[in-house]
Amino acid sequence: MRSASEHDKVEGFPVHFALNLVLVSSESRSKVLLAMARSTSKDAQALLHSFRSAYAATPTNLKIIDLYVGFAVFTALIQIAYIAIVGSFPFNAFLSGLLSCIGTAVLAVCLRIQVNRENKEFKDLPPERAFADFVLCNLVLHLVIMNFLG
Amino acid sequence: MQRVPSYISRSVAGSYDNEAVAIFALIFTFYLYIKTLNTGSLFYATLNAIAYFYMVCSWGGYTFIINLIPMHVLLCIVTGRYSSRLYIAYAPLVVLGTLLASLVPVVGFNAVMTSEHFASFLVFIIIHVVALVYYIKGILSPKMFKVAVTFVVSIGVVVCGAVLAVLIALVASSPTKGWSGRSLSLLDPTYASKYIPIIASVSEHQPPTWPSYFMDINVLAFLVPAGIIACFSPLSDASSFVILYIVTSVYFSGVMVRLMLVLAPAACIMSGIALSAAFDVFTRSIKFQLPGATENSERDAGETSSNSVVAQNDVAKTEKNEDAVKERPSKKNRKKEKEKENVEKPSVKSQIKKKLLILPLEASIIAIFLLVLLGAFYVVHCVWAAAEAYSAPSIVLTSHSHDGLHVFDDFREAYAWLSHNTEVDDKVASWWDYGYQTTAMANRTVIVDNNTWNNTHIATVGTAMSSPEKAAWEIFNSLDVKYVLVVFGGLVGYPSDDINKFLWMVRIGGGVFPHIKEPDYLRDGQYRIDSQATPTMLNCLMYKLSYYRFVETDGKAFDRVRRTEIGKKYFKLTHFEEVFTTHHWMVRIYKLKPPKNRIRGRAKKSKSKASSTTGTKRIGTKKKNPWH
Numbered sequence: 001m002r003s004a005s006e007h008d009k010v011e012g013f014p015v016h017f018a019l020n021l022v023l024v025s026s027e028s029r030s031k032v033l034l035a036m037a038r039s040t041s042k043d044a045q046a047l048l049h050s051f052r053s054a055y056a057a058t059p060t061n062l063k064i065i066d067l068y069v070g071f072a073v074f075t076a077l078i079q080i081a082y083i084a085i086v087g088s089f090p091f092n093a094f095l096s097g098l099l100s101c102i103g104t105a106v107l108a109v110c111l112r113i114q115v116n117r118e119n120k121e122f123k124d125l126p127p128e129r130a131f132a133d134f135v136l137c138n139l140v141l142h143l144v145i146m147n148f149l150g
Numbered sequence: 151m152q153r154v155p156s157y158i159s160r161s162v163a164g165s166y167d168n169e170a171v172a173i174f175a176l177i178f179t180f181y182l183y184i185k186t187l188n189t190g191s192l193f194y195a196t197l198n199a200i201a202y203f204y205m206v207c208s209w210g211g212y213t214f215i216i217n218l219i220p221m222h223v224l225l226c227i228v229t230g231r232y233s234s235r236l237y238i239a240y241a242p243l244v245v246l247g248t249l250l251a252s253l254v255p256v257v258g259f260n261a262v263m264t265s266e267h268f269a270s271f272l273v274f275i276i277i278h279v280v281a282l283v284y285y286i287k288g289i290l291s292p293k294m295f296k297v298a299v300t301f302v303v304s305i306g307v308v309v310c311g312a313v314l315a316v317l318i319a320l321v322a323s324s325p326t327k328g329w330s331g332r333s334l335s336l337l338d339p340t341y342a343s344k345y346i347p348i349i350a351s352v353s354e355h356q357p358p359t360w361p362s363y364f365m366d367i368n369v370l371a372f373l374v375p376a377g378i379i380a381c382f383s384p385l386s387d388a389s390s391f392v393i394l395y396i397v398t399s400v401y402f403s404g405v406m407v408r409l410m411l412v413l414a415p416a417a418c419i420m421s422g423i424a425l426s427a428a429f430d431v432f433t434r435s436i437k438f439q440l441p442g443a444t445e446n447s448e449r450d451a452g453e454t455s456s457n458s459v460v461a462q463n464d465v466a467k468t469e470k471n472e473d474a475v476k477e478r479p480s481k482k483n484r485k486k487e488k489e490k491e492n493v494e495k496p497s498v499k500s501q502i503k504k505k506l507l508i509l510p511l512e513a514s515i516i517a518i519f520l521l522v523l524l525g526a527f528y529v530v531h532c533v534w535a536a537a538e539a540y541s542a543p544s545i546v547l548t549s550h551s552h553d554g555l556h557v558f559d560d561f562r563e564a565y566a567w568l569s570h571n572t573e574v575d576d577k578v579a580s581w582w583d584y585g586y587q588t589t590a591m592a593n594r595t596v597i598v599d600n601n602t603w604n605n606t607h608i609a610t611v612g613t614a615m616s617s618p619e620k621a622a623w624e625i626f627n628s629l630d631v632k633y634v635l636v637v638f639g640g641l642v643g644y645p646s647d648d649i650n651k652f653l654w655m656v657r658i659g660g661g662v663f664p665h666i667k668e669p670d671y672l673r674d675g676q677y678r679i680d681s682q683a684t685p686t687m688l689n690c691l692m693y694k695l696s697y698y699r700f701v702e703t704d705g706k707a708f709d710r711v712r713r714t715e716i717g718k719k720y721f722k723l724t725h726f727e728e729v730f731t732t733h734h735w736m737v738r739i740y741k742l743k744p745p746k747n748r749i750r751g752r753a754k755k756s757k758s759k760a761s762s763t764t765g766t767k768r769i770g771t772k773k774k775n776p777w778h
Contacts, residue, residue: 043297047290051298054289091259095252103245109281110192110242113234118288121190121234133192137242140196144249 065112069105076101096148103141107134169411172209177415179205179215180395183239184388190235192242199246206251213266214412216247218398220273222391227280231387237281244274357405369528370417377420380427389423396420428521435514545587547644558642561587564635564737567730568592572633579626580635581615581648581655582608588635597629605662612659615652615692616666622691623725626742634726634740638696641703641735643710650711652692653677680714688718691726695740698723703735 058066079098088094114122114130122130182198206212223240226232248270251261261267287295363371374396381389396416403413547558568578569592577595578588585599598608614625626634639647648655653668660666670686671677678684679693687693701707701719708715723740730739 043301047297047301050290051286092252095259095262096249099245099249103242103249106241106245107192110195110238113238114190114192119234125191130192133196137192137196137246140200141246141249144246144253148249148253 059117062112062116065108065115069108069112072101072105072108076105090150092148092150096145096150100141100145103145104138107137107141110134110137169209169211172205172211173411173415175201175205175208176211176215176412180391183219183243184391186239187235187387187391190233190238192238195238195242196246198239199243199250202243202247203250203253206254206257210256211409211412212251214398214402216251216267216270218395219243220269221398222394223273223277225390225394226387227277229390231390232277232280232284234281236387237277240277241274244270357407362407362410369524369531370421373421373424374417376428377422377424380423381420392416392419392423425521429518432514432518432521436511436518439511439514545591558644558734558736560732560734560736562591563732564730564739565591567732568594568633568635568739571730576632577630578633578635579611579614579629579631581611581637581651583651584635584637594633597631605658609659609662612655612657613663613666615648615655616659616671616690618689619691619694619723619725623742627745632742633729634691634695634742636692636695636738636740638735638738639711640696640700640709640716644736645711647696647711647736648692649679649696655692678714679709679712679716681717683717693718694721694723695726695738698728698738700735 076098079094079101083094111130111134113119114125114133115127116122179198179201182194182201186194186198202212202215205215219240223236226236248261248267251257251267252259262271286298290298378393378396381393396413396419399409399413399416403409545561549556549558565588568588572578572594574593575595577597578592579597580588582598582600582602585596585601588594588596589599598604598611602608610625610629614622617625637644637647638649639645640649652671656666656668656671660668671684671690673682673684673687677687679687679697683693697707697709697716697718698721700709700716706715707719725743726740727743728738729741730737732738
């Protein structure tokens, strides 16, 4: 404001006008930013809303599988937090634990892909067969993990 | 594929090195991967992981698989061929494969710590991202999807940047950027010669010469490009994988001749594809042009016009024209022919994708005959290569001269002598090339053998061979060695003897023991054993053990391999004594002389002190090394 008054003294009206413009433009800029933020939040909300509505349409068995995947990933995250805090001394135990979580998550995703009725490629695959494969793969995975757990 | 000489080269007379098993495991793993990719069944994915485990157990080359498959997945994603089958094929393999690989003790934690495996993890993350993107795209409407994309990209870029920075800092902190020596020597062919002489010294690790390609894969060498082109015509996931496999294996076989082994199955597959495509075309041409079945061929042509048969040769066209001319007199046929033409034209236009090629009859018959002949030549060559080049037991050497066949049985002579004339516990020191042979045939313990897993041990033996007699005696005595075996080809002209391998002894020894300096042995940058040789060379153990009493053979001591007379002709051995030399002087065995009971210096002192007795043993003296 001091500079403004000095400028006022020196140049008078145009500077005042320019300053007003600057103020106005900064205001408008902030307005624009605010508008953008609002629009992004609105977009985000709309996005979440549409995502939620689309997801609600999935059949129940797929939702169960998704829950299982979420649980496996959550367990993996807990293990990572543990190793960050306490350290990774029996490294083979850590590795086997982590990879078992990730492994079951991956296999569950594969099961979901195969069971999903909207998936054209697996139309001919009976879901029982997909589940049997899933169980077999899990058996092998857990056998290896038990061996590696030490 | 069992005929290709490169695969046969890994097994001799029924015994085999681990690669013979490993290549089967490699091909089996690849086969199961392609099968999983094609069917999308989790069962095959499990089998794939188990086959991969088999591969890890058998050969260190499994890193080839764990890098090739991610590369292929990345290629599929980039070219827009992502499908859920790809996810099923790849993701379980990574998790199960890493776990199974860590089970093998040799690999252990390297499965997650070394850079060789990082590619698989990176692509694992990438494929999850891509899968998620496709999933969300499927659920949301296009507008919402765009919003989601902008949202995620802005956040994701920041997160990825942070993670990448951490990772790069971690990797760059290690001197070799996390790669092991063997992998580095593959990626940078000059690495081994600079840093790891023992890897560079193995003859199988040298780059191959051009003729060795023809020798090893023969006819396949020019069928492979044909196969690559054939793979492109229906480009599927599987064919893109085979193309990637062959390109990478060609590169790696160019670095190390031993890896021609990995190229061989790829070449076989490619040639098989090329040959089957060629045979397809030829047999089809013959089937359609069998003489005396013109009506049949018309009908066939009419029926298969739905497959859009397109004649590409003028000869075929004139044949058809002849048919047309023949049929012109009869109206019914003309109608049929017109219909046929009309049917053909739109079907040609509509199904340009499936163009089947028909060649004239004579050309296809000759071509089939030639291809069969080619196959016959290939079989003959493979059998010859297997018999001559790869089955020659290098333990009995033969040479043809004007007076018949000479047999050099020196190796077995020496091993038999060792097994009959030495104690069971005696240890034999030689260069590592003869380790397995000595252990098997002479039944004696050796210091270093072909396994070459202990570099320091080999360097110790190399240092001993390059040192003067006294130092060498001390080294061998500390290793509890009784006999030293050297291979010498100077009398008969056998080129792979120990003097020719001497440069590796110096290099490997010098790599661990810095007092062995290679320039000490070189005159003008060359290893010489004639009068121009350096004094270090003329005094080293290898020289002395090879040329001891050599001058007695022809009076002039002319070395037939190096083609020169040797430098030092008359000398005595002070710390070793010669116990056996074979008939053609090819193997020479020396025994370490036991340390003297009398110490000359002390004996002189005792003489001056006690004037009567000579040669008294001083029992209570301090134990000193008698050779000092």
